[in-house]
Amino acid sequence: MALDANEIIERRACISGVGQSAIGRRLHRDPVDLTLDGCLAAIDDAGLSVTDIDGVSTYPGPMEVPPGFSGAGAYDVIDALRLSVGWYNSGLETSGQLGSVINACLAVASGLANHVLCFRSVHEGSAQGEKGRSAVMPGGGAGRYRASGFQEWNLPFSAPSAAIWIAMFAQRHFHDYGTTREQLAWIALNARRNAEINPNAIYRDPMSLDDYFAARMISTPFCLYDCDVPCDGTTAVIVSRRDRADSLRKPPIGVEAVGAAVRGRPSWDQFDDLSTMANRDAAAQLWTRTDLQPSDVELLEAYDGFSFITMSWIEALGFCGVGESGPFVEGGERIARNSGVLPLNTHGGQLSAGRLHGYGFLHEACVQLWAEAGERQVTSPRVPRVAVAAAGGGNTCGCLLLTRD
Amino acid sequence: MTTTEPPFRILPRVTDRNRFFWTGGEEGELRFLRCQDCGYYLHPPLPRCPQCRSKRVAPEAVSGRAHLATFSINHQPWMPGPELPYVVAIVEVVEQPSVRLTTNLVHCAHDDIQIGMPVRVVFEHHEDPDGDVWIPLFEPDPEA
Numbered sequence: 299m300a301l302d303a304n305e306i307i308e309r310r311a312c313i314s315g316v317g318q319s320a321i322g323r324r325l326h327r328d329p330v331d332l333t334l335d336g337c338l339a340a341i342d343d344a345g346l347s348v349t350d351i352d353g354v355s356t357y358p359g360p361m362e363v364p365p366g367f368s369g370a371g372a373y374d375v376i377d378a379l380r381l382s383v384g385w386y387n388s389g390l391e392t393s394g395q396l397g398s399v400i401n402a403c404l405a406v407a408s409g410l411a412n413h414v415l416c417f418r419s420v421h422e423g424s425a426q427g428e429k430g431r432s433a434v435m436p437g438g439g440a441g442r443y444r445a446s447g448f449q450e451w452n453l454p455f456s457a458p459s460a461a462i463w464i465a466m467f468a469q470r471h472f473h474d475y476g477t478t479r480e481q482l483a484w485i486a487l488n489a490r491r492n493a494e495i496n497p498n499a500i501y502r503d504p505m506s507l508d509d510y511f512a513a514r515m516i517s518t519p520f521c522l523y524d525c526d527v528p529c530d531g532t533t534a535v536i537v538s539r540r541d542r543a544d545s546l547r548k549p550p551i552g553v554e555a556v557g558a559a560v561r562g563r564p565s566w567d568q569f570d571d572l573s574t575m576a577n578r579d580a581a582a583q584l585w586t587r588t589d590l591q592p593s594d595v596e597l598l599e600a601y602d603g604f605s606f607i608t609m610s611w612i613e614a615l616g617f618c619g620v621g622e623s624g625p626f627v628e629g630g631e632r633i634a635r636n637s638g639v640l641p642l643n644t645h646g647g648q649l650s651a652g653r654l655h656g657y658g659f660l661h662e663a664c665v666q667l668w669a670e671a672g673e674r675q676v677t678s679p680r681v682p683r684v685a686v687a688a689a690g691g692g693n694t695c696g697c698l699l700l701t702r703d
Numbered sequence: 704m705t706t707t708e709p710p711f712r713i714l715p716r717v718t719d720r721n722r723f724f725w726t727g728g729e730e731g732e733l734r735f736l737r738c739q740d741c742g743y744y745l746h747p748p749l750p751r752c753p754q755c756r757s758k759r760v761a762p763e764a765v766s767g768r769a770h771l772a773t774f775s776i777n778h779q780p781w782m783p784g785p786e787l788p789y790v791v792a793i794v795e796v797v798e799q800p801s802v803r804l805t806t807n808l809v810h811c812a813h814d815d816i817q818i819g820m821p822v823r824v825v826f827e828h829h830e831d832p833d834g835d836v837w838i839p840l841f842e843p844d845p846e847a
Contacts, residue, residue, distance in 0.1 A: 444716035444833075451747060452805050453713040454838050456777070456784035457791045463805075465775035466793055473773070473818040517791070518776040567793050567805045568746070572773055 306587050311403035312550035313700070314413070314538040315344025316664045321498050321531035321652055324423040329369030329530075333419040334378055336532030344536040345547025346413055352384045353411030355537075357398040357418055357656065359388030366425025369532060375417065385410035393558035393580060394601070394690020395656025396698060400556045402537040403698075414537040418657035422528035451567065461525055461604060463566045464691060465517040468606035470572045472519060475621035477609075479519050483510045484627040485605035486523040486649050492635060493646025495673045500527050500652040524605040529652030533661045551667050554684075554699040557584030564693045573621070574610065577688065577695040581614035584686075584697050592616040595699075596682035597666055598633075598640050599659035600689075602647040607691040612640075615686060615697070636678040644674055656689030660698065663687040667702045709827045711783040714836055720748050723762035728826030728837020732764035735802060744799045767824035768844060769794035772803060776813055788813075794822055794841050810842040821847030 317339025319332045341348060360371035372388040375381070385405045393400055395418055402414035445453035452458065471477050487510065493499035505523065513521040543550040557580035562570040569575065585592075592615060600611035609623035617640055618626040627633055633642035645651045645662040652658070663685040665671045676682050688697035717725050727734040736745040738752035739759040751758050774792040790808040795801070808816065809825065823844040826837040 443713055445713050446716040450715045450721070454715050454836075455791060455805055455807050455840075456710075456712060456782070456789060457805055458713075458781050459779070461779065462775050462777055462791050465777075466773040466791065469775055470773035470818065515776075515778040515788075517779060520775075567803050568801075570801075572793065 306555060307407040308400070308403040308553045308556045310407035310540050311537055311553045312540045312543050313535055313553070313664055314543050314546050314548065314550055315340045315342070315346065315536040316661045317341070317343050317534045318498070318661060319532040321500070321529060321654070322423065323500055323527070323529055323652075325421070325530040326424050327421070327530065329419060329421045330374055330378060332421065332530060333370035333375060333417060333532045336419065336534040337375060337379070337415055337417050340417075340534035340536050341415065343548070344413070344538070346536065348379050348381070350413050351379070351381055351415045353402060353405055353414030354381065354383055354386040355398045355402040355405070355414055355416045356388045357392065357395045358390035361390075364422070366420060366422035366528070369419030369421050375415065383411065385414070392694070393560070393696030394694045396660060396687065396689045396696040397558060397694070399535060399537060399660060399698065400558050400696050403553050403556060406537055406539045412539050412542050415534060416537055417532055417534040418655050419532040420653065420655050421530040422653060423530045426528055448565070459517075460692065461520060462517045464604040464606055465520045467572060467575065467610070468519050471606065471609075471621070474573050475624065477624035479511075480507070481624035481628040482519065482524065482605050482609065483507055484630045484633070485602055485608045486510060488627070488630050488633050489602060489643050489647035489649040489651070492644050492674060493650035496645050496651055499646040499650050500529055501650045520604060520606075523649065526603050526648035526653040527650070529654065531652060531654050533654050533657035535657070535660055535664065548668060549702065551664055552701040552703065554590060554701045555584050555587035556699070557581050557697040559583040560693060560695070566692045569693060574614065575607070575691055575695060576693050577611050577614040577691070577697070580695045580697050581611070581616065581688070584699055585616065588699055590684065590699065594684050595640065595686050597644070597663060597676060597685035598642050599663045599685065599687045600643065601656060601659060601691060602643060602649050603653065603691060605649065608643065608647070610691070611688045615688065635674065635676055641676050641682070644671065644676060659689055660687040663700055667700060709829055710785040712829065712838060713782070714829055714831055717834055717836060720750070724748065725836040726834070727764065728828065728839060729835070731826065733767040733796075733824045733839055734762045734764050735796070736760045737763040744796070744802045746802045746804075765796055765798045768797045768847065769804070769822050769824070769841060770797065770800070771808065771816070771818055771820045771822055773818055774808060774816055790816065792841065804839065807840045808842070809840045815843070
């Protein structure tokens with residue numbers, strides 16, 4: 299068969315199942331055990347057996363530091379399940395956490411695998427312990443640790459956290475467009491009101507704007523509630539060949555288009571425009587690969603490792619103009635679950651449902667498209683048929699446009 | 704130059720590629736690699752010019768003047784470091800604004816911080832058995 303350079307090849311892929319392990323603030327479980335729980339749940343959800351899985355893809359692969367950032371690598375899972383794989387992949391240098399899923403779509407489209415198990419496993423909650431994030435900073439603030447790699451350019455300036463890096467993007471957006479903390483707050487408040495009815499969410503108590511402003515500052519303009527909550531848990535999705543999915547348990551979720559690009563310098567502080575991120579490029583690429591428009595999207599599940607990243611995705615994906623995400627989210631009406639034009643982060647995002655790191659958004663998009671979201675299911679004006687799952691920030695961003703027939 | 708003891712900082716791993724940058728403060732110089740063929744400033748350091756691919760790149764001092772591109776006032780005690788809250792900033796050097804540094808803004812009341820404000824380099828000397836380093840921080844530039 300001749301290669302058609304104009305084919306949107308990701309459409310040969312679909313999502314056939316999703317699954318999650320137990321999720322908690324601190325589960326103190328063996329991370330590989332937790333990983334396998336999530337993986338087996340997804341395989342079962344698709345109606346597949348373990349022996350059907352012939353590909354594995356994960357983000358970021360095995361990493362010792364930061365503690366808890368990676369619960370298992372691809373080899374861990376291939377070996378633990380005694381898989382025979384035609385293709386596998388892991389790595390940090392890809393288009394955000396969902397870059398691993400985009401890669402899996404390309405692998406099944408190319409015929410290297412039929413059913414790829416994709417997963418993201420974290421145990422940052424347990425690994426950080428009671429001391430929280432300060433317990434896992436590079437070098438721990440003592441000894442002879444020396445900064446190298448990209449950290450050479452931020453650690454000596456006491457800027458070890460993406461909280462600070464993203465806060466500087468937000469501050470620039472505030473300056474350029476008049477964005478305010480009252481607007482930013484609605485990312486956190488919307489997440490919380492959705493988490494209230496998600497039994498798997500970490501934080502479910504109601505949160506008010508007053509609560510938001512009473513929270514301690516982390517790094518201006520971010521307060522505590524602008525930062526996601528570290529947790530333990532594994533999310534897995536099965537990416538299958540579309541032409542092998544019709545006999546499976548569930549109707550396949552189509553991959554209409556993906557976005558994986560980075561056109562600026564692949565750096566947090568050298569990126570060409572400090573009021574945008576690589577999501578600008580990934581989202582622009584996505585819309586070149588489909589006839590659908592932003593106005594066709596009925597659900598957005600967009601990364602909120604820090605609240606501002608979600609606003610940045612809303613602009614990048616064209617749901618409002620550049621610089622207009624503040625007014626777009628203010629008051630929370632447009633992003634509300636059943637009355638908004640763009641229901642957002644319906645599971646509670648990482649801000650309230652836990653830092654499952656990118657995959658939680660894809661999981662929720664699929665659950666909503668399958669109408670399996672229970673009390674939090676979007677039903678008005680209808681069960682969504684077109685959704686975007688978007689993850690990552692800074693120099694590492696990727697997104698998928700998903701459809702139900 | 705500060706006369707008081709500098710705060711704890713995680714120091715950079717100094718190599719042959721970056722030594723000119725981290726030791727420039729000994730002579731009061733902020734230095735970047737510059738392409739000797741096309742004039743482009745490179746940062747972070749690379750062995751080849753990303754603009755014209757020339758291998759003739761060499762450290763050159765710049766004026767130390769820059770503009771504040773953005774900032775954040777950090778309140779979180781991530782690790783031992785400067786007294787809280789401290790200001791993390793990104794500055795753009797005047798010779799080539801596409802060259803940015805993440806740094807700390809010092810000697811500036813927080814209410815006076817303005818994106819776009821002119822700043823100038825000030826070095827913080829850290830003694831180290833592996834070789835001293837000079838951390839380039841920035842302060843408001845009264846002469847701009």
